[in-house]
Amino acid sequence: MNRKIRLLIGVLALQGCLAGVLYVTRNSTGAYQPNESLLNIEAGAFDKITIEEKDKPALTLQKTNDQWILPGHFQFPADPAKIKSIVEKLVDMKKPWPLAETRKAKKLFKVTEKEFEKKITFLKEDKVVQTLLIGTSPGYRKVHVRVPDSSKIYAIEFNTYQASTDPVAWENKDFLHLDRHQVSRIIMPSFTVANGENGFSLQDMQEGQELNENEMGQFITKMTNMSFKEVLGTEEKPAYNQSQPDLQYSVELTTGQKIDYVFSQPKGEDHYVLKPSHTPYYFKFSSPPQKTSADKLTQKK
Secondary structure (H helix, E strand, C coil): CHHHHHHHHHHHHHHHHHHHHHCCCHHHHCCCCCCCECCCCCHHHCCEEEEEECCEEEEEEEEECCEEEECCCCCEEECHHHHHHHHHHHHCCECCCCCECCHHHHHHCCECCCCECEEEEEEECCEEEEEEEECCCCECCEEEEECCCCCCEEEEECCHHHHCCCHHHHECCCCCCCCHHHEEEEECCCCEEEEECCEEEECCCCCCEEECHHHHHHHHHHHHCCCCCEEEECCCCHHHCCCCCCEEEEEEECCCCEEEEEEECCCCCCCEEEEECCCCCEEEECCCCCCCCHHHHEEEC
């Protein structure tokens, strides 16, 4: 019996401690406005975003000439859709009912200026506009947050993976995409595909053969919608083995521009490296976009 009483007293004491940590006074929550913005900033009020995470290098996104880039990652263009998604979500976020505002709660939920899971800072001309401290997660797709100029702690719907500090996660994977309507010819090692009034067709098609429209459609899609794994930088390295290409071809555009593509496989590696002629960047691929033949693009009449 004594053991049960002690256990009950312990539970009540724990509940009392939690209540003390999470307690918000009537005066502090009386000013709560359900439609009040969490960050109180507008989308155009900043031109730089930094994301910090413990024991990892900070990530910086910089807006230059109306384009977001990764200044610490070869100045490579960032994914505009990804940035738009996170900016709109946070800028439009309304304050939910505050959970707590005590010092103990800040430490418990890891939303102090020194201890946090992630920290997102919005800047304009290198001056801080607003900061969001992201702490522990109370549940699936939810995090505890706080802005430094307020003691109130909130739980909002947010996936921390959206605020990754890995620059690869922010790369614009559509960077190599081409508008198929602007493609004039694709010159492969053993055949050429031309874009005419009736669409894409195989040049010098053999007698008794006709175009396999399904295969041609897949071929054009793969050649114009290439998505790489990651950017390797702008420096040519002997390890890339570009002097011994695995696949080399060209694409001519209606503007008159010709783009040469060189795929090579580094020795002892299972990935490939692409160097297009119209950009200084090298790209990592799992495999070349297409190893096909003219026979696959045609069929018997």
